[in-house]
Amino acid sequence: xPVIGVIGGGQLARMxxxxxxxxxxxxxxxxxxSDSSARLAATAVGDYRDARTVLDFANxxxxxxxxxxxxxxxxxxxxxxxxxxxxPGPDALLYAQDKLLMRERLGALGVPMPxxxxxxxxxxxxxxxxxxxxxxxxxxxxxxxxxxxxxxVGAADGADDWLADGPVLVEELxxxxxxxxxxxxxxxxxxxxxxxxxxxxxxxxxxxxVIAPAPHAGDAAERAAxxxxxxxxxxxxxxxxxxxxxxxxxxxxxxVNELAMRPHNSGHFxxxxxxxxxxxxxxxxxxxxxxxxxxxxxxWSVMINVFGALPSERIASALGHQPSAKVxxxxxxxxxxxxxxxxxxxxxxxxDVAYRARAAAAHFDV
Amino acid sequence: xPVIGVIGGGQLARMxxxxxxxxxxxxxxxxxxSDSSARLAATAVGDYRDARTVLDFANxxxxxxxxxxxxxxxxxxxxxxxxxxxxPGPDALLYAQDKLLMRERLGALGVPMPxxxxxxxxxxxxxxxxxxxxxxxxxxxxxxxxxxxxxxVGAADGADDWLADGPVLVEELxxxxxxxxxxxxxxxxxxxxxxxxxxxxxxxxxxxxVIAPAPHAGDAAERAAxxxxxxxxxxxxxxxxxxxxxxxxxxxxxxVNELAMRPHNSGHFxxxxxxxxxxxxxxxxxxxxxxxxxxxxxxWSVMINVFGALPSERIASALGHQPSAKVxxxxxxxxxxxxxxxxxxxxxxxxDVAYRARAAAAHFDV
Numbered sequence: 001x002p003v004i005g006v007i008g009g010g011q012l013a014r015m016x017x018x019x020x021x022x023x024x025x026x027x028x029x030x031x032x033x034s035d036s037s038a039r040l041a042a043t044a045v046g047d048y049r050d051a052r053t054v055l056d057f058a059n060x061x062x063x064x065x066x067x068x069x070x071x072x073x074x075x076x077x078x079x080x081x082x083x084x085x086x087x088p089g090p091d092a093l094l095y096a097q098d099k100l101l102m103r104e105r106l107g108a109l110g111v112p113m114p115x116x117x118x119x120x121x122x123x124x125x126x127x128x129x130x131x132x133x134x135x136x137x138x139x140x141x142x143x144x145x146x147x148x149x150x151x152x153v154g155a156a157d158g159a160d161d162w163l164a165d166g167p168v169l170v171e172e173l174x175x176x177x178x179x180x181x182x183x184x185x186x187x188x189x190x191x192x193x194x195x196x197x198x199x200x201x202x203x204x205x206x207x208x209x210v211i212a213p214a215p216h217a218g219d220a221a222e223r224a225a226x227x228x229x230x231x232x233x234x235x236x237x238x239x240x241x242x243x244x245x246x247x248x249x250x251x252x253x254x255x256v257n258e259l260a261m262r263p264h265n266s267g268h269f270x271x272x273x274x275x276x277x278x279x280x281x282x283x284x285x286x287x288x289x290x291x292x293x294x295x296x297x298x299x300w301s302v303m304i305n306v307f308g309a310l311p312s313e314r315i316a317s318a319l320g321h322q323p324s325a326k327v328x329x330x331x332x333x334x335x336x337x338x339x340x341x342x343x344x345x346x347x348x349x350x351x352d353v354a355y356r357a358r359a360a361a362a363h364f365d366v
Numbered sequence: 367x368p369v370i371g372v373i374g375g376g377q378l379a380r381m382x383x384x385x386x387x388x389x390x391x392x393x394x395x396x397x398x399x400s401d402s403s404a405r406l407a408a409t410a411v412g413d414y415r416d417a418r419t420v421l422d423f424a425n426x427x428x429x430x431x432x433x434x435x436x437x438x439x440x441x442x443x444x445x446x447x448x449x450x451x452x453x454p455g456p457d458a459l460l461y462a463q464d465k466l467l468m469r470e471r472l473g474a475l476g477v478p479m480p481x482x483x484x485x486x487x488x489x490x491x492x493x494x495x496x497x498x499x500x501x502x503x504x505x506x507x508x509x510x511x512x513x514x515x516x517x518x519v520g521a522a523d524g525a526d527d528w529l530a531d532g533p534v535l536v537e538e539l540x541x542x543x544x545x546x547x548x549x550x551x552x553x554x555x556x557x558x559x560x561x562x563x564x565x566x567x568x569x570x571x572x573x574x575x576v577i578a579p580a581p582h583a584g585d586a587a588e589r590a591a592x593x594x595x596x597x598x599x600x601x602x603x604x605x606x607x608x609x610x611x612x613x614x615x616x617x618x619x620x621x622v623n624e625l626a627m628r629p630h631n632s633g634h635f636x637x638x639x640x641x642x643x644x645x646x647x648x649x650x651x652x653x654x655x656x657x658x659x660x661x662x663x664x665x666w667s668v669m670i671n672v673f674g675a676l677p678s679e680r681i682a683s684a685l686g687h688q689p690s691a692k693v694x695x696x697x698x699x700x701x702x703x704x705x706x707x708x709x710x711x712x713x714x715x716x717x718d719v720a721y722r723a724r725a726a727a728a729h730f731d732v
Contacts, residue, residue: 001678001697002678014387017383017384017406018383018384018387021381021384021406021697022384022692022695023681023693024678024681024694024695024696040383040393040406040407041406271388275692275712276689284685287682289681289682289686290682290686291689292689293689295690297663297664312367312390315389315390315655316653316655316656319650319655319656320655320656323642323656323657323658324658324659326641327389328388328390329390331367341390346641
């Protein structure tokens with residue numbers, strides 16, 4: 001039986017468990033704490049920044065993959081040096097860890113992006129603002145997620161605090177019609193499969209809702225997104241799931257916003273809405289097994305994130321009112337604003353599907 | 367977070383894990399051995415016939431359910447006496463444990479069955495054979511499964527070995543067109559939901575293949591099966607999943623063959639083919655949560671059992687040739703003839719679906 005080790009015990013590791021159970025794969029998790037979301041499969045609790053801890057954990061695993069992209073390069077390279085199959089590998093993960101490197105590399109691959117620049121000083125930022133209508137998005141190169149490490153600035157001193165720690169990325173504030181995401185998977189021997197393009201709706205910089213497929217993107221955007229994801233997956237040598245977050249700009253361009261090299265919130269719909277879920281596909285890709293059919297199980301899927309908590313009695317109430325809704329609880333203790341679960345509905349009529357998903361999710365509103 | 371304890375660590379317990387993970391339910395398994403199929407969720411290894419072992423295991427569980435029906439009545443009743451929510455409870459399980467009691471009880475409920483009799487001697491068997499064309503099916507009241515404890519006899523001495531241990535059940539050898547199964551679930555507060563009627567194909571007394579829905583059963587048989595399952599679920603006070611194995615007799619009658627009060631092989635298709643799988647429904651029922659929509663995800667599902675073993679390289683080869691097939695491996699060591707996994711395909715054209723399922727399953731043929 002193949003053994004996959006997952007570094008990080010969050011909900012993404014948790015949601016790999018059902019796929020591993022189905023395929024007869026043994027899954028082991030290196031968790032941050034004993035009460036992690038993926039505790040059922042945790043075989044170790046420790047610090048993923050410590051090479052010794054990670055090497056010990058990896059011993060006996062046929063492949064190593066990730067719940068998050070924060071494992072330091074030196075730890076990743078120690079794993080590779082020790083003979084571990086690290087998927088995705090450090091050379092690919094680098095571009096998911098550092099947004100400045102990512103922009104440089106995507107530029108070299110000719111992938112369409114917002115205008116961007118490396119900013120080391122107020123002067124750099126002032127120059128970029130002057131060229132882009134006086135407002136721009138500044139991002140820390142590392143460590144940002146769910147809207148953290150991202151801000152809109154309108155003045156040259158708007159990134160002073162971050163600049164004290166080193167260069168930042170500045171990007172054109174894209175005027176967009178909608179945000180999209182293209183999910184893909186690539187296995188080491190090269191096979192790439194894409195899911196249909198989806199629309200993501202953010203609130204407060206955090207993904208709130210995903211509609212699959214994207215209802216109004218159009219053929220040209222679908223083709224552009226598929227080409228971008230394929231180029232990125234192959235160009236960066238990604239193994240496992242790749243999520244490309246995209247802007248569908250007001251002028252019709254499809255531009256890369258962010259990359260994630262792991263199962264991603266924009267693909268949670270696939271658990272209930274696709275022949276092959278992103279979690280199953282990720283495990284297959286990580287083992288270099290053939291990838292699965294990504295066809296939808298229904299015309300439409302709508303996924304709504306739940307924040308804070310999913311108390312049992314609310315789960316029962318949501319299930320009682322919406323018997324066709326699929327509720328996913330991440331087994332986390334309550335904490336305001338934290339992703340604690342999601343709800344998916346699927347069906348042939350988008351209005352009805354969205355209604356059922358939102359009605360079920362509303363049971364978890366405060 | 368609710369806690370469900372499952373007694374028995376076989377593949378049915380294993381397949382409850384993904385449903386528990388999704389719904390944020392903690393699942394604990396009392397396994398027979400450390401290498402059980404459900405070892406990922408095993409919190410104890412011990413003998414389910416030992417009341418102390420089972421009571422210790424049940425401590426801290428919100429509900430207790432089962433991978434199999436072999437837990438002795440005295441252990442079940444000790445659990446109830448200790449305040450455990452045992453689902454299904456001993457009064458219901460009795461009828462899944464003892465086929466003579468089951469026949470008596472179903473008779474009282476007016477459920478259609480093959481002719482049957484309690485046989486205590488050669489003389490009893492001779493009389494039944496004389497009334498039924500000289501051939502009949504003899505079953506041990508307890509402990510039979512997958513064709514074990516069942517034999518066709520044509521002479522009065524055909525059950526001598528079993529009669530030495532006590533009375534046996536004799537049944538009319540039903541001339542049937544096909545075998546069917548009606549899967550249902552019932553929660554303690556009374557809600558009952560049914561899946562579509564399925565056809566089961568047996569080879570050597572063991573389920574080989576399931577087609578959902580049953581292609582040629584017809585409306586009358588569907589109505590009869592639904593009424594039977596509802597009557598049995600309510601009449602016996604079943605909680606959790608109930609599988610009613612049925613003969614569709616040559617004369618059109620729908621007759622109860624066997625009962626199982628747990629997720630059942632005839633419902634494995636529902637993991638990939640239904641909005642709510644039998645495993646999710648079972649956990650919901652056991653917690654007395656509202657039951658889920660049992661609608662199909664496609665017009666047809668075909669499930670094929672795999673016996674013996676599912677080596678990784680065969681899994682990869684099956685997935686490579688049939689990217690839409692869903693392969694389920696039970697994490698068992700190889701053993702000839704033992705159910706080791708199953709394969710499901712779904713879609714709109716039965717011939718195509720059956721082809722894809724069988725083609726994928728063929729990768730595991732010797």
